[in-house]
Amino acid sequence: MKIAVMNYTGTVGKTTIAAHLLAPRIPGAQVFAVESINETAESLGTAVDQIRAERFRDLLRKLVTLDDAIVDVGASNIEGFLDALRRFEGAHLEFDRFVVPVTPGVKQQKETAAMLTALSAFGIQGDQIRVVLNRVEHDAKEEFPMLMQFLKTTECAPVPTAFIYDNEIFDLLATLNMSIGQALADTVDHKVEARKAREGGDKKAQYFHEDMIILKALSGPCARNLDSVFQEIVA
Structure with a gap:
């Protein structure tokens, strides 16, 4: 198409x-x-x-x-x-x-x-x-x-x-230079990694992992929303 x-x-x-x-x-x-x-x-x-x-x-x-x-x-x-x-x-x-x-x-x-x-x-x-x-x-x-x-x-x-x-996900995707598919496929335990970074005083890494937690939570609903719009486009 x-x-x-x-x-x-x-x-x-x-x-x-x-x-x-x-x-x-x-x-x-x-x-x-x-x-x-x-x-x-x-x-x-x-x-x-x-x-x-x-x-x-x-x-x-x-x-x-x-x-x-x-x-x-x-x-x-x-x-x-x-x-x-x-x-x-x-x-x-x-x-x-x-x-x-x-x-x-x-x-x-x-x-x-x-x-x-x-x-x-x-x-x-x-x-x-x-x-x-x-x-x-x-x-x-x-x-x-x-x-x-x-x-x-x-x-x-x-x-x-x-x-x-x-949905604020699109700003977050741009900031992290990621796609929704990459976020959904991500298997890292970002809660564990965020805690490690906080304990180690690595603010940059902490914020990254916190952003990833938010991104992953937003990705599923957004992907389903986009799926429904795509189906209407190609119908």
Whole structure:
């Protein structure tokens, strides 16, 4: 499966979704970052082939030979990426899904609606687009009222029923330069190691092991949450 992750607005979790939701669940997928100035999935521990939107021809050449790929389009390159889709007729057909992440906020919801409208203008069918509501605290309908209404009235994309709940795990993963999979596979008894470090006066090691205890406690619920969102994306 080939998936493009994109939105006009920045800081909505595109790169986090590429690195922590999609890449671990599509084994062997090559990850491309269409980005020039912002963070890419590589900084989150995922191997990335970085490319600028104006080199879309190079990206397209690689995509046509792949079965699985994730293309993380940064906000700084979104206009160039869309312009390339206009110039290269049928290029959008290389993608099976267009994932549009959004966080609560009026600006983010307005720009997401504009993104969905732009994708529809290319002739991309609603069943190929997935809106991912990110950083949901309690009730998605209350936190994304404008976007939910837009989706119901336009049918540009299915109304999402699975959401990414707000979770401090992603900041912790970035700090520790780890993946959720690595945290779940970790077998070290960090309680024992934290006590040893405290008794030995090694504050750095103590804090690391304490962070790992927290990370491991958060990883299971987060992985199950991301599993449910992934199933909705590929359905």
